[in-house]
Amino acid sequence: MTEKNIINGRLLEIQRMSTEDGPGIRTTIFLKGCTLHCSWCHNPESISPKPQLQWLKSNCIGCQLCVAACPNNSLSYIDNQIIIDRNICEACGICVEECPTGALEMMGQEITVEEVVQEVLKDKAYFEKSGGGITVSGGEPTLQAGFVAEFMKRMKENDIHTALDTCGLAPAAAYEKILPYTDLLLYDIKEIDSNKHKEFTGSSNEKILNNLLTLSEWMKIHGSPKALWIRTPIIPDATGTEENIAGIGQFIAKNNLHPDRWELCAFNNLCNDKYQRLGQKWTFEKYGLLSADEMEQLTEIAKNSGVNRENILWTGSVKTKEKIILTKDNEPKPVDYCRITGLPDEES
Template sequence: MTGRVFDIQRFCTHDGPGVRTTVFLKGCPLRCAWCHNPESQRAADELLFYRTRCIGCGVCDEACPYRDARRTLRDAALRRERCGGCSRCADACPTGAIERVGRDMTVGQVMEEVRGDVSYFRHSGGGVTLSGGEPMAQFQFTAALLEALRREGIHTAIETSGQGRLSDFLRAQPMTDLWLWDVKSLDGELYEKYTGLPLAAMLDNLRAVHRAGGNVLLRSIFIPELHDNAAHAGALADLLDGLDGVKVEYVAYHRLGISKLEKLGLPACGPAFRPPSAEEIRRFGARVDGLLKKRRTGSF
C-alpha cells in the first residue's frame, strides 16, 4: 500500500510531546485562506519554482516533453495549466530552482525513515506525528501506518482538520495516542467561507472521538481580524466546557504560505491577514480561560 507524502521532517518539537518525526501527507479537502502549506492541498505532484535560483540556462526547456509548457517556467501560472507533471525539468535543473513536491511511499519506506529516530523518541517521550495536508483524506494508508507504528511501540499523533468520515476517525482512535485538532473558526459562516467546508462535520467528529476516549488537544489558529473578539472567545469557551479534560493551545497565523503560493504560481487565496503579537494571544487566552471558569463555576 502506498500513500502520497510531500515531506518527512525530523527533530520536530511542536507537533506533540518530545522529539518527533512528522510525516506530511499530500492532499486536503479544505482550502484555508491562511494555509501555510499550500503545496499540501492537491494530491497530485506539483512543482515549486524558486525564481531567485534560476540562471536562465534553458535546461528545463530542453528536458520538458510537453511542447506547450516549454519556455514558460518563469510564468508559473501558465506552467501549472500546461504541465504534464513528469518533473523532468526538476531533475534536470542544475541550480535546484525547480523542486518536485509529492512522492508515493509505502508504509515500509516511511517506517524505514522513522526507525532511525527511535532512540530520540525513547529518551524524550516523542514519536511520530502524521500531518498534512489531511491524514484522514488518505485513511487506508494512515491506518496502516498507525498500525505499524503501534506494533513497534512508537507514540502516535495525528494533526487533523477534523474533516472526514466519522467511521474513519473512530477506527483510528484506538491507534492514536494524541489528536492535535485544528480549530479554524467556530462561526459556521466564517468557517465555510475561509475553508470551503461546513463546520458541523468537524464538531461532530471531535465530540465523537472525545466520547470514545480520545486524547485531544485543540490547536486554535489565531488571526486577529477573525478571532480576537468576544463571539469567538465565548464559542471556544463553550466548546471546551463540553469536552472534559481537553485543553487548547493557540497557533499564531504567519505569512510563510504566501511565498509558497508564489512558487506554485498561484494567487493569494484570501485577504492580507496580520500576524498577531504574543501579547494579543496571551490576552485572548486569558479571556477564554476566564469565560470557561465562569461557565464551570456557574458565576456568570
C-alpha cells in the same frame, strides 16, 4: 512482499525535530490532499492531492534546459522567471530531472508504509530521550486512512508515540481505522460561526464539531487515543476575535470535552514564499505577526470561557516591542523581534 509493505501514500514531506505537533521531539509526516481550503493555509502545497511542480527562484541560473525538455510546452522563461502553465503540466517530472541546480521540485511522491517506517525509525533515539514520537499531518491525513492506519500500527509495534493531526472534516470510518493506533488526537476548531467557517475554509463546521463529539465518546469507550489537544489558529481579521474564542470555549465546556490542552496558535507569515513558489497569491501576504499582548488577551478570554484554565496556552512566534536600540543619532528606537512562547512558565 507482504500486504503491509505495498500500501502506498502520497507524501509531501517528512519533517524532523519538530516541537510543535505534540510532546517532545517529533518527526512529522505531512501527507498531500486536504478536505478544507483555509485562506490562511500555512502549507498550500498540501491542499491538492496531486503532485505539483514548484520553482525555487534562488536556485535558478536561467539556463532554460527545463523549457526545452518539457514535452507539453508547459514552461516558459519570461523576465528571469520560470512560468508554469499548470493547466497543461502533467507533473511528469522530466524538467526536474533536467534542471542542473535543483530549482524545480516535484511535491507529492508515492511512498510505501515500509519506506516511511524505515525513515522514521532512524529517529527513535530522539523520541526516547525527549518523550516525543511521530505525528501524521497534512493536508488531511484521514484522506489516506488505510495508509495512515497501517503506518501508525507499525509505530505502535515499535513502541513509538503516535499523534494524528486532523482538521476534523472526515468520515467516521476513516477515524475508526486510525484511532486504535493513535496516542494523541490533535483536533482543530478554527471558527465557531459556521457561516464564517465556510467563508474562511470552504466548508461549514457542523460535521467537524459533531465529529469531535463522536470522537470524544470513542476515546472514553475505547481508551484510545489517550489524549486530546484542541488547536485554534489565531488569524488576524478572521479567527482571532474575542467572540470566536469565547464561542469555541463555550462549545468545549458545554459538551464536557475536557481537552488535555487547548492551544491558541499564533499566525505567522513564514509561508509567503511557498505561495510564490506555487505561483499563487496569498490573502495574508501583507499581514505581520501578532503581538504577545494580543495573544495573551485572547488566551484570557479562553481561560474565562469555562474550559479548565490550566490546560490553555498560546504558542507560536509573536512580535514584541520590548527591545530598544540606539539609532546612529543616539535616539532610542523600539525594535520588533520574534519569540516563541506561550508555554506555561514551568515549560518555557
